[in-house]
Structure formats: C-alpha cells, structure tokens
Amino acid sequence: MSVLICGGAGYIGSHNVKVFMNHGEDVVVIDNLVTGHRASVPDNVKFYEGDIRDGKVLDKIFTENKIEAVIHFCACSLVGESVEKPLKYFDNNVWGMVSLLEAMQRNHIDKIIFSSSAATYGEPERIPILETDPTNPTNPYGESKLIMEKMMKWVNHSDKINYVSLRYFNVAGAYKDGSIGEDHRYETHLIPLILQVPLGKREHITVYGDDYDTKDGTCIRDYVHVCDIAEAHVLALNYLRNGGKSDIFNLGSGDGYSVMEMINAARKVTGHAIPVEIGARRAGDPARLVADSAKARKILNWSPEYVTMEDIIATAWKWHTAHPQGYKD
Numbered sequence: 001m002s003v004l005i006c007g008g009a010g011y012i013g014s015h016n017v018k019v020f021m022n023h024g025e026d027v028v029v030i031d032n033l034v035t036g037h038r039a040s041v042p043d044n045v046k047f048y049e050g051d052i053r054d055g056k057v058l059d060k061i062f063t064e065n066k067i068e069a070v071i072h073f074c075a076c077s078l079v080g081e082s083v084e085k086p087l088k089y090f091d092n093n094v095w096g097m098v099s100l101l102e103a104m105q106r107n108h109i110d111k112i113i114f115s116s117s118a119a120t121y122g123e124p125e126r127i128p129i130l131e132t133d134p135t136n137p138t139n140p141y142g143e144s145k146l147i148m149e150k151m152m153k154w155v156n157h158s159d160k161i162n163y164v165s166l167r168y169f170n171v172a173g174a175y176k177d178g179s180i181g182e183d184h185r186y187e188t189h190l191i192p193l194i195l196q197v198p199l200g201k202r203e204h205i206t207v208y209g210d211d212y213d214t215k216d217g218t219c220i221r222d223y224v225h226v227c228d229i230a231e232a233h234v235l236a237l238n239y240l241r242n243g244g245k246s247d248i249f250n251l252g253s254g255d256g257y258s259v260m261e262m263i264n265a266a267r268k269v270t271g272h273a274i275p276v277e278i279g280a281r282r283a284g285d286p287a288r289l290v291a292d293s294a295k296a297r298k299i300l301n302w303s304p305e306y307v308t309m310e311d312i313i314a315t316a317w318k319w320h321t322a323h324p325q326g327y328k329d
Contacts, residue, residue: 001026001066001067001068002025002026002027002028002046002065002066002067002068003020003022003025003026003027003028003060003067003069003070003071003237004028004029004030004062004065004067004069004071004225005017005027005028005029005030005066005071005073006030006031006052006070006071006072006073006074006100007030007031007036007072007073007074007115008027008029008030008031008036008041008045008047008071008073009029009031009033009036009038009040009041009047010031010035010036010037010038010040010073010186011171011181011182011183011232012113012115012168012171012226012229013029013031013036013071013237014036014037014040014041014180015175015180015226015227015229015230016071016073016229016230017029017040017041017042017045017169017267018175018180018230019227019230019231019233019234020071020230020233020234021042021045023234025234026046027045027046028045028046028048028061028065028067028208029041029045029046029047029048030047030048030049030050030052030057030058030061030074030306031047031048031049031050031074031158032049032050032051032074033049033074035184035185037183037326037327039327040180040183040327046065048060048061051096051286052074052096052099052100052103053091053095053096054099055097055099055102055103055205058099058100058103058107059103059106059107059208062103062106062107062109063107067107067109067239067314068109068111069109069111069112069113070100070104070109070111070112070113071112071113071115071136071233071237072097072100072112072113072114072115073115074092074096074100074222074284075092075093075096075115075144075145076088076089076093076141077117077141077184077187078141079119079139079141079142082139082140082141082144083139083140083193085138089110089140089141089144090140090144090147093141093144093145093147093148094147094148094151097147097148097151097152098151100112101151101152101155101161104161105159105161106153108297109161110160110161110162110172110248111161111162111163111164111237111240111241112152112161112162112164113163113233113236113237113240114148114152114162114163114165114166115166115168116145116163116165116166116167116168116248117141117142117167117168118167118168118169118222118250118252118291119137119138119139119141119142119147119288120134120135120144120145120146120149120167121133121134121136121137121142121167122134122135122136122137122138122139122142122144123138123286124134124286124288124289127256127288127289127290128222128252128254128290128291128292129250129289129290129291129292130250130292130295131167131248131249131250131292131295132242134297138284139284144228147167149248151211152165152246153246157303158248162179162240162244162245162246163240163246164237164239164244164246164247164248164249165247165249166229166232166233166236166238166248166249166251166296167248167249167250167251168220168224168229168251168252169222169223169224169250169252169253169289169290169291170189170190170221170222170223170224170252170289171224171225171226171229172189172190172223172224172225172226172275172312172313172316173191173225173226173227173306173312173313173315173316174226174316174319174320175226175315175319176227176315176318177318178315178319178321178322178323179181179318180225180319181315181320181323181326182314182319183233183323183326183327186199190221190259190262191223191262191312191313191316192316192320193205193314194262194263194266194274195266195270195274195316195317195320197272197274198266198271198272198274199320199321199324201324203275204274204275204276204277205263205274205275205276205277205278206277206278207260207263207277207278207279208261208277208279208280208281208282209278209279209280209281209282210260210278211281211287212281212287213287214258214287214288215258216258216261217258217260218258218259218260219258219259219285219286219287219288220256220257220258220287220288220289220290221256221257221259221288221289221290222251222252222253222254222255222256222257222289222290222291223250223253223257223262223309223312224304224306225250225304225305225306225311225312225315227306227316228251228302228304228305228306229251229289231302231305232249232251232300234295235300235301235302236249236300237241238325239299239300244299247299249293249295249296249299249300249302250291250293250295250296251291251293251296251302252290252291252292252293253291253293253304253307254290254291254292254293254294255290255311256288256289256290257325260276261302261309262309262313263276265308265309265310265313265315266313268310268319269310269314269317270317272300273275
C-alpha cells in the first residue's frame with residue numbers, strides 16, 4: 001500500500017516525502033509545480049504533475065496505485081495575497097479539498113492527514129493557544145483552512161473518511177543533510193529573510209515594529225522544525241491506522257521567540273552581524289502567537305527533536321549556503 005502526498009514538491013510536502021520514506025512508507029506524489037519544485041522530490045518516487053482540482057487525474061492515481069491514505073499539503077498560503085485575491089484562495093484551497101474528498105469517496109480511500117494552520121484561530125484570546133479555543137480567522141487564507149477542516153468533519157460523519165488536521169505554527173529549518181530546504185519564489189518567512197543578509201542578497205533585515213508589549217518590543221512567534229512537522233504526520237497516520245478517531249492537533253514548540261531573538265540566534269549561527277532596521281508595524285500582526293501542543297504530545301506521542309532556535313536555523317543555513325539560488329542551483 002502507498003501514501004499519496006498532495007503537494008509533495010512544496011517546502012513542507014517535500015520534507016514529508018523524505019521522512020515518510022525513512023519510515024519505510026511507499027510514497028506517491030502529485031504536485032502542479034506552481035509553487036513546488038520537481039527537484040525536491042527524489043527520482044525514485046512516482047510523481048504525477050497535476051492539480052487536485054482535476055478529478056480525472058486523481059482517479060488515474062487511485063487506479064494505478066494502491067493508495068491507503070492521503071497527506072494533503074496543496075494550498076495557496078500567502079496571507080497578504082489572500083486578502084488581495086480571496087477568490088483565488090477559495091478556488092484553489094476549498095475547491096481543491098472538495099475535489100480530493102470526492103475522489104477519495106469514489107475510490108474508497110478512508111484516511112486523510114491535513115496540513116492546517118494557526119491562522120484558523122485569528123487573534124488569540126489567550127496564550128498559549130489550545131485546540132478548543134475559538135476559531136475566528138482574520139484573512140481568507142485562514143478562513144479557507146477552517147472551511148477545509150469543517151468539510152472533513154462533515155464528510156467523516158457521512159462517509160466515514162477519517163482525518164487528522166494538524167494546525168502548524170511557524171515552520172522553519174531544512175533537511176539535516178542540506179539536500180532540500182525552503183525556496184519560495186516570493187519569500188515571506190522570517191528565517192530565510194534574515195539569512196538573505198549574510199548571503200549578500202540584502203543589506204539588512206527589517207523588523208516591523210519594536211513597540212509591542214513584549215520583552216524586547218518585537219513580535220513573539222512559535223517556531224517548529226519542518227522535519228518535526230513531518231514526523232507528526234507519520235504519527236498521525238499511524239494513529240488513524242490504529243483506530244484513532246478524527247481529531248485536530250496543534251503543532252508548535254510551546255515556546256515563544258521574539259523577532260530580535262531570532263536575529264540574534266542567526267547571528268550566532270552565521271557569524272554575521274546582520275544589521276537591523278526598524279519599520280512600522282504591519283496591520284494585523286498579533287504581539288504573541290504560541291501553541292499549546294500538549295495534546296499532540298500526549299495522544300500522538302509527538303516529541304520535537306529540534307528544540308533550540310540555533311539548531312533550527314543551522315539546518316536552514318546549511319541549505320541556503322549550499323543552494324544560494326535555491327533549486328536553480
């Protein structure tokens with residue numbers, strides 16, 4: 001039996017391909033390569049270039065392979081873009097989920113692990129955030145992820161397709177050997193942006209606001225290594241295999257680090273001064289976002305391997321120094 005990884009050529013998806021293979025799983029990948037990179041997927045993995053909104057492509061995959069479960073990473077994920085182009089996000093993310101679940105129904109696939117997001121919570125009422133806290137997304141990206149979760153809940157009731165939804169906080173880092181990593185065509189994530197300074201791609205890093213109610217005035221976020229995220233997907237699949245009920249889990253370190261703490265950690269790892277300029281606050285940036293991941297630790301037996309920011313950044317630095325132009329190298 002095989003596992004179908006939708007979006008397996010993307011940043012998080014490609015790391016899941018590697019980790020699932022490390023666990024002896026047979027992997028099949030579908031990706032439309034709009035944001036993914038074919039070079040991030042090993043040559044010995046069966047790869048379909050296609051869009052999950054195309055039911056014929058999905059039926060072809062399910063017919064040609066004995067698929068036991070689906071791991072779903074296909075989504076547009078830029079918060080700012082989602083505000084400017086909400087229909088793009090509902091078309092790609094929500095319709096993509098409709099198409100995927102319909103194909104699973106037709107082909108009698110009853111397990112799905114879904115890549116969700118802390119964006120489903122919106123502005124948190126308390127820190128750390130629990131899975132039972134209110135979900136009030138503040139952008140179409142978060143709204144689309146929440147709709148996709150609700151779709152799985154109702155299809156679980158009607159068609160017994162079991163799911164685990166994993167709500168990530170800030171995913172970071174790269175595979176430990178530097179073979180794959182983070183390469184976005186338009187970069188918005190903090191760690192790659194910081195590392196562009198020692199790589200000579202920018203003169204400084206801009207910090208958006210230093211007057212928040214935090215210890216150093218900069219925003220606090222919860223960072224978790226991409227391979228620890230991937231391990232959680234393996235555990236979630238085994239949880240469903242063993243009869244676990246459909247559920248939602250936060251994935252984060254449980255610790256918050258400020259933007260300046262991240263910059264200082266990058267300075268230690270790279271040996272570069274990394275100049276900083278202070279910019280204006282960005283609209284909608286909460287002061288703190290930190291996960292309570294006790295549920296995943298208890299039920300899935302998940303325990304992150306990478307626990308310091310220096311360890312996480314070191315893996316990203318290894319990837320970026322070996323591939324300064326990303327997969328173009």
